[in-house]
Amino acid sequence: MSGSDDAGVTVLLGLGANVGDPMVQLAAAVELLDDLDGVTVEEVSSVYATPPWPPPDDPRHVPQDDFRNLVVRARTTLDPDALLDATLELEALLGRDRTVEQRWGPRPMDIDLLVHGDTVRDDERLTLPHPRIAERAFVLVPLLEVWPGGVLPARHDPQGTEGPPAEGLRVTAALTALAAEHPIDDVLLVGRLEEAPSTHLDRPDGPVAPPAGFRRPGTEDVAREHGAGGAGR
Ligand code: A4P
């Protein structure tokens, strides 16, 4: 992982994909996050196969393939808006087209800001912590892996019913509470990115590779940079 800068704050990012080759896109997203100026990836959770949320008994359910999900813990000197700008750009680079998609529908890459330091906000652009963490095993299980002592920052308005919880919520407590209501055994461990059973991820200098033909803005062809054939092998 690049950089050894201790400045900045801890951020937790939730990544999910269920279109294209999710393992390749997740690997590329982690590498590209780490390449961002002001972001240093510290830990990447295992990858989990997860059924689409909301579940089929919920009227908001969208029939679609299972997702692959993971959580990244990083340090960043970017403020929440700058980090959101960067993650929206990465989603688009990895094939996401928001003009043609459905809410909670299929997507090649979704990057949610789960926690950004102790920031608490709820406006039209960003809600921090992410408001649906405690409802989602596909977030809590990988989050616990990379942030075992984690506590979600509390919102400022204890009377409100929307947005972040009124009191700091331990990730462990959130997962225990969720598991008491719904079985969480449909969140299946796939493995770690570097152990993924995909030749796409084999390369001499590291475990992750962007999709073939993939270009970072303003840089050379990343597939070529990582060797002939790149991730498309
Ligand atoms: N936004 C506000 N707060 C945040 C935040 N904390 N992080 C705004 C990121 N974005 C935030 O996001 C729409 C807008 O929300 C952003 O432009 C930003 O300004 P979006 O990702 O396009 O919205 P969405 O994904 O359609 O809706 P929503 O409610 O954000 O959904 P999620 O939470 O992203 O859920 N099931 C499984 N198993 N695995 C998944 O990964 N993902 C989703 C999407 C649904 N079901 C899933 C999974």
Ligand code: MG
């Ligand atoms: Mg999202």
